[in-house]
Amino acid sequence: NAGVMQNPRHLVRRRGQEARLRCSPMKGHSHVYWYRQLPEEGLKFMVYLQKENIIDESGMPKERFSAEFPKEGPSILRIQQVVRGDSAAYFCASSRGTANQPQHFGDGTRLSIL
Amino acid sequence: DQQVKQNSPSLSVQEGRISILNCDYTNSMFDYFLWYKKYPAEGPTFLISISSIKDKNEDGRFTVFLNKSAKHLSLHIVPSQPGDSAVYFCAASAGNSGGSNYKLTFGKGTLLTVNP
Numbered sequence: 001n002a003g004v005m006q007n008p009r010h011l012v013r014r015r016g017q018e019a020r021l022r023c024s025p026m027k028g029h030s031h032v033y034w035y036r037q038l039p040e041e042g043l044k045f046m047v048y049l050q051k052e053n054i055i056d057e058s059g060m061p062k063e064r065f066s067a068e069f070p071k072e073g074p075s076i077l078r079i080q081q082v083v084r085g086d087s088a089a090y091f092c093a094s095s096r097g098t099a100n101q102p103q104h105f106g107d108g109t110r111l112s113i114l
Numbered sequence: 115d116q117q118v119k120q121n122s123p124s125l126s127v128q129e130g131r132i133s134i135l136n137c138d139y140t141n142s143m144f145d146y147f148l149w150y151k152k153y154p155a156e157g158p159t160f161l162i163s164i165s166s167i168k169d170k171n172e173d174g175r176f177t178v179f180l181n182k183s184a185k186h187l188s189l190h191i192v193p194s195q196p197g198d199s200a201v202y203f204c205a206a207s208a209g210n211s212g213g214s215n216y217k218l219t220f221g222k223g224t225l226l227t228v229n230p
Contacts, residue, residue, distance in 0.1 A: 004157070033216065042118070042203060042220030043158070056217065091157055098216040099209075100146050100165050105157035 004106035005074075006092050012112045013082050021077040021109045025094030032075045033103060034060075034067060037089045049075060079111075087113045117141045118206050120221035129230050133191040137204030137221055140185065144206040146215045149178060149189045151200045152223070158203055162189070194228045201225050 005024040013019050025032050030050055035043040045059040049069040060067065064082075069075040079086055089110050093103035119138045127133045135149075145166040150158035164171040164178045164187070171178050177190045191198055201223040207215035 006157075031216065033218075035218075035220075040222070042222045043205075043218070045217045045219070048216050059217075095216070100163070100215065102148055102160045102163055103216075103218060104160055105150075107155070107157045 004092055004094050004104055006106035006109055008109060009107065010110045010112070012114060014114050015083060016081050019079040019082050019086070019111055021079075021090050021092075021111070022074045023077070023092030023094075023106060024074045025092075026104055029094035029096050029104075031095045031098055031101075032069050033093045033095075034075075034077050035091045035093065035105075037091060037108075039088075043091060046077075082111075082113050084113050087111055116221075117144075118204055118219050118221040120202075120204055120224050122224050123222075124225040124227070126227045126229060127194050129196055129228055130193045133189075133194045133198065133226055133228065135189040135191075135202050135204075135224050135226065137187050137189075138185060139187075139206050141206070141208060141219075142185070143208035144219075145209045146207045147178070147180060147187050148205045148218070149176075150203045150205060151198075152203060153200050161202075191226075194226075196228050196230050199226060199228050 034046040037043045047060045047067045048056040064080045066078045089108045091108045093105045095101045095103045148163040149161045152158045180187045203223045204221040205218040209215040
């Protein structure tokens with residue numbers, strides 16, 4: 001499967017726990033993006049990363065949220081001390097470049113906070 | 115403030131007819147526009163895009179039209195098929211001085227139902 005791979009597909013956490021969401025971009029893509037979708041809403045940009053670099057994290061909450069894209073391995077979106085309001089679908093996308101290049105999305109991780 | 119608006123939450127058309135999905139935007143800096151299709155429990159699938167230097171782009175049954183003066187774009191699907199039933203998202207991005215335009219702003223989507 002050459003598409004964007006996200007895991008897990010579903011993740012349940014209790015308030016105060018940590019959530020780790022993983023994303024492997026499409027082969028040949030070095031640009032990774034994370035988006036969040038709340039119910040009945042469109043996707044909202046969170047962060048843009050390249051290997052070992054955070055390029056733009058302007059859409060990410062300042063506290064509890066972090067993202068990385070290490071030299072080896074998948075990109076990770078980490079949410080510490082989760083709260084009910086973090087319940088959402090989190091989508092990862094990747095692209096070959098950034099100038100008029102479409103982003104291709106994974107199937108998302110549905111995060112539920114108990 | 116919603117910069118990309120899809121004012122029709124839903125649209126129903128008959129199989130074989132044309133589907134027209136509309137999208138309006140407010141940010142005049144947007145210069146790249148995309149349409150995605152999304153099935154339940156799946157991620158958005160890229161359909162077609164258009165840059166602001168064009169006013170039309172066609173790919174098979176899908177055509178996107180851009181009217182920059184009206185800040186309006188539309189997606190035409192013809193002929194519509196039952197498998198086209200999905201939520202359609204319009205997205206836009208603004209280029210920076212380096213030429214990259216990566217931050218997509220999405221509308222809330224339109225649910226298209228194509229009836230057999």
